[in-house]
Amino acid sequence: MSKHVYEVMVETQFSAAHALRHYRGQGESVHGHNWRIQVFVRGEKLDENHILVDFRAVREATEEVMRYLDHKHLNELPPFDQELNPSTENIAAFVFHQVANRINTPHYQVTLVRAWETPTTMAAYGLA
Template identity: 25%
Template sequence: MQNQMIRVTKEFTFDMAHALFNYDGPCKNIHGHTYRLQVTVSGYANQDPQNVKCGMLIDFGQLKKVVAEHVIDKYDHALVLNEAVPASLRASCYAISEKVHFVSFQPTCENMLLSIKFTLLPILESDGFTLQAVRLYETPTSWAEWRREDQPKSFQ
């Protein structure tokens, strides 16, 4: 079979709570979402008939392991807050949740997406895969998406 560039996508779900510090709407309060994350890589399927991965670009299990270890395990059932939350309130966050992450950005869907992209990109690319797209659904009808093809070369 002729070797052609293909894309492979795997979808993940995780539950996470967050609050938007200093926001002017109801999302300033702690609330949660069931997120759906889609990760797409591209490349060429292995065509070596002697290789156990013949016909595969990436083993879905390998992609699952990478994303689970670096994203899902970190954020699933976590409370994610901007590190700008006053230090006086941080202790109370740990009183209501054992799994709290303070991040250097406002934990919007868009910023969470970019954080995930910056986490996965070097790992997947060091394994020889090209990260093509990351899509993060915050609700069933609302998502943010990063696509390599939309980026200037300096931001890929």
């Protein structure tokens, strides 16, 4: 029998510079992107107001993380300032954990973050 879930998504963006360590190609030089971030939250039951989670709560938690990243050189920010490459994959994972730590409850959880580096390239990190 199939299990049904509700899912909500908020989308935002940030601009930042990064350089990929131990990479040969254009990505090894400092360059910038306008990342588009999508945060997906899932749960099985709606609350007494018939919503899964307030979009505002998801947006505010996501925007808090965006303020940390926006208009920065990511290689200078923890956790990307040491050996963790500021790849789009690692950015998606970072946003996932940061937002999840702020909003997850027993009733709903962040399940996926998509980080679009360009309009045609994206990396995702989430629950299997």
